[in-house]
Amino acid sequence: MQQTIVGAIERVAEDVVSLVLKGATGPLAPWEPGAHIDLALPNWLTRQYSLCGDPADRESYRVAVRHDRLSRGGSEYIHRFLRQGRTLDVSLPRNHFPLLPAPEYLFLAGGIGITPILPMLRAAAASGVPASLVYMGQSRASMPFADELRSRYGDRVRIIATREQGRPDFAALAAALNPGAVVYACGPGPMLEAAEAAFPAGRLHAELFRPVARSFAPNTAFEAVCARSGQTVQVPADESLLDALTHAGYPVASGCREGVCGSCEIAVVDGEPEHRDAIGAPAGRMYACVSRALSPRLVVDL
């Protein structure tokens, strides 16, 4: 965790504010475009937001937050109750959406999904790699940073207000894609599904805000053997591995509890995990909040 102080809270679009979080005790941990942080809110909720500022700025982080109409208390808290000057603990940046080297980029952003794309576009422009952005949202007023993007990058940015102009034709974009160009997309589920249908899988990198609804085999009980302590923790069918480990006294971090943020990553020594996360766990790792076991026994590095 890093301690920050809430700086300017600024309205940047309809129902969207940007937050500047200044390091309270010196420079903040470095990050790369695509990274996100957890905000530990005063109401005990932890929420993940993409960093949308400048990675060269080590004094502060910037995030932008849309007020979700069905907020469970995260975005509502930030919009209504968070005040400038308050201290806020944030995690170290994590990156499940890194910008890999490519000869050309096409960025697709839907609404608040613009946030991880902002530093990506900046990095591409700074390194002289050709890059363009198609930025869509329901209405121009609901799209944060639209004017700033147009003035900075000019014609390389297309702003599409879908309520007036309809959705952009992804198939046409895919057909016009230069060989070698890579697509980065961030936005709501339906937009990403359309992108997945239009662009070749190997050339599309996508980041979701919420997990896709998927179905899994019914939960079964299994046991988690903690290799370092030697203790065996029973995980009943109606309890997550994360909860079982926490109840047994293992301090496993947690965040979204939906398999999106990656806070609860643990190392697997033996056994076969059933990965249910939306991140794609690296080999030998799993996310304890949603993932379970295909084998009756998992050995974890705890």
Place this chain on the structure above:
Amino acid sequence: MTQTSTRPRRLSPAEVHARLGDPEAMVKDKKVDHIDEHFRFFIAHSPFLTLATADAAGRADCSPRGDYPGFVKVLDSHTLAIPDRPGNKIADSFRNLAENDGVGLLFLIPGMRETLRVNGRGYPTDEPDVLARMQTEASEPVLAIVVEVAEAYFHCGRSLIRSRLWDPASQALADEMPSVGEVTAAQMGTDIDPMVLTHALEESYRKLY
């Protein structure tokens, strides 16, 4: 202990008034008929409340409700929603609301001496947009209580000051209590090992949602 032969003396409303006098004007004026921004702020930071209801015959009940701060949602300045989390399935509050929709709420914030009182009328709902806002740990409540606010006001902190409710030293009081297992075993008159009952209760606490 011996039963007293007479009940304590019952005062008439006039006698009560004679002893207490009239409330100060400021106290009367602090009642408002809606949830203003200050009360909204309070509710957003409150992890606990008591919910008072009564049935048609006036038989009253008070039950605790708690979750993360802000678990009670302010739907608009006249409407709250309280999630119904799994409890002991004694649905006294819901049974009462079916007969008598009057509700009294007392919100607490740990460390804060003043409390927030909200009175109004309540009814159960399963409105998906309301329940979605109450989702935690990949589960959501099946019911919520909607409260139409009639009055809301801050209650002064004297009782919490006198009771030392938030003084960490006060928590030593809990150590004086026999375990819940011992109490339950004695009340039920069973010879089950109290440790077993306490353990069973602790097990049930592992599943909070």
